Amino acid sequence: MHKIIKKKKMAENTNIFEIHAPVVAKKAKSGQFVILRVDEKGERVPMTIVDFDRGRGTVTIVAQEIGKTTAQLGGLRAGDSIVDLVGPLGHPSEIMKFGTVVLIGGGTGIACIYPIARDMKKAGNKVISIIGARNKDLLFFRKEIKSFSSEFYVTTDDGSEGQKGFVSDVLKKIMSERKVDRVVTIGPVIMMKVVSDLTESSGVKTMVSLNPIMVDGTGMCGSCRVSVGGETKLACVDGPEFDGHEVDFSNLMLRNRMFCAEEKSSMERHVCVCGKRKKLTLGK
Numbered sequence: 001m002h003k004i005i006k007k008k009k010m011a012e013n014t015n016i017f018e019i020h021a022p023v024v025a026k027k028a029k030s031g032q033f034v035i036l037r038v039d040e041k042g043e044r045v046p047m048t049i050v051d052f053d054r055g056r057g058t059v060t061i062v063a064q065e066i067g068k069t070t071a072q073l074g075g076l077r078a079g080d081s082i083v084d085l086v087g088p089l090g091h092p093s094e095i096m097k098f099g100t101v102v103l104i105g106g107g108t109g110i111a112c113i114y115p116i117a118r119d120m121k122k123a124g125n126k127v128i129s130i131i132g133a134r135n136k137d138l139l140f141f142r143k144e145i146k147s148f149s150s151e152f153y154v155t156t157d158d159g160s161e162g163q164k165g166f167v168s169d170v171l172k173k174i175m176s177e178r179k180v181d182r183v184v185t186i187g188p189v190i191m192m193k194v195v196s197d198l199t200e201s202s203g204v205k206t207m208v209s210l211n212p213i214m215v216d217g218t219g220m221c222g223s224c225r226v227s228v229g230g231e232t233k234l235a236c237v238d239g240p241e242f243d244g245h246e247v248d249f250s251n252l253m254l255r256n257r258m259f260c261a262e263e264k265s266s267m268e269r270h271v272c273v274c275g276k277r278k279k280l281t282l283g284k
């Protein structure tokens with residue numbers, strides 16, 4: 001069992017959890033993830049390690065409620081426990097001195113770029129961060145990411161905070177004005193595709209963190225297979241980060257919709273811990 005040490009609401013339907021997991025905390029690096037189960041009968045869900053504290057023996061995740069399991073997780077409080085949490089899984093992000101690095105986070109991907117911003121800055125890079133969401137209520141970690149960034153930009157689709165538009169609009173402008181040495185983008189698949197398409201002609205290496213459906217997280221089940229550079233890769237053991245210019249995003253989008261009907265009926269059957277049926281929009 002893993003105790004939730006702290007829980008705090010970060011944005012609409014999005015919470016941050018600090019969870020006791022000393023074995024995972026000991027080895028965690030930015031870019032890696034855990035797979036957790038809320039209870040004995042629970043589904044296994046992957047979550048990025050947003051932070052870790054080896055001294056306290058904790059890892060931090062940020063989870064957005066988009067279906068049954070994430071809604072169950074969102075119903076837990078500090079002091080509650082989850083039944084298991086395995087990790088760290090996947091390869092860490094490639095961190096070295098590249099020069100000027102642009103980090104782009106959308107939705108919960110905002111949380112995932114936070115540790116990368118910290119480590120890229122530590123490695124001596126000039127970090128430019130761009131975070132975006134549909135509206136200001138879905139934004140978080142502004143201060144945290146800004147503290148590691150030489151330049152920091154916010155976009156919202158509705159213009160309620162920062163620049164009205166998409167993260168890719170800001171990237172386009174930056175790339176027209178100066179040399180960029182590396183781009184890392186994490187968020188909705190469509191956002192990662194648009195960013196990768198944008199950087200392809202200039203040849204700026206663009207890393208994306210893929211989020212296919214995962215089950216075991218150890219390369220055994222094959223559910224997380226993705227097509228990269230014409231080859232089949234397993235996101236859990238070969239990734240989750242890949243060169244965005246080589247990823248077949250259409251295939252990933254199709255595969256992520258495979259269980260739509262089951263996910264919808266599972267959510268409809270789910271009665272959340274507060275006793276009310278929670279109406280959530282599935283993330284697709």
Ligand SMILES: Cc1cc2nc3c(=O)[nH]c(=O)nc-3n(C[C@H](O)[C@H](O)[C@H](O)COP(=O)(O)OP(=O)(O)OC[C@H]3O[C@@H](n4cnc5c(N)ncnc54)[C@H](O)[C@@H]3O)c2cc1C
Pocket residue numbers: 033043044045046047048049061062063064065066067068069070071108111112210211212213214215240256257260263264267282283284
């Ligand atoms: C490497 C990785 C890191 C991730 N990090 C985060 C994170 O830091 N924060 C966060 O909020 N979410 C993260 N996700 C997505 C998260 O795992 C899904 O939102 C979650 O599994 C949804 O489960 P559900 O039962 O609530 O929703 P469901 O209704 O079951 O599914 C909703 C949608 O979530 C996706 N999904 C469902 N089950 C899985 C699964 N087992 N594995 C992957 N995706 C699934 C599908 O696209 C599905 O359409 C990550 C996914 C991956 C692969």
Ligand code: FES
Pocket residue numbers: 213214215216217218219220221222223224225234235236237
């Ligand atoms: S999750 Fe099973 S092979 Fe990757």
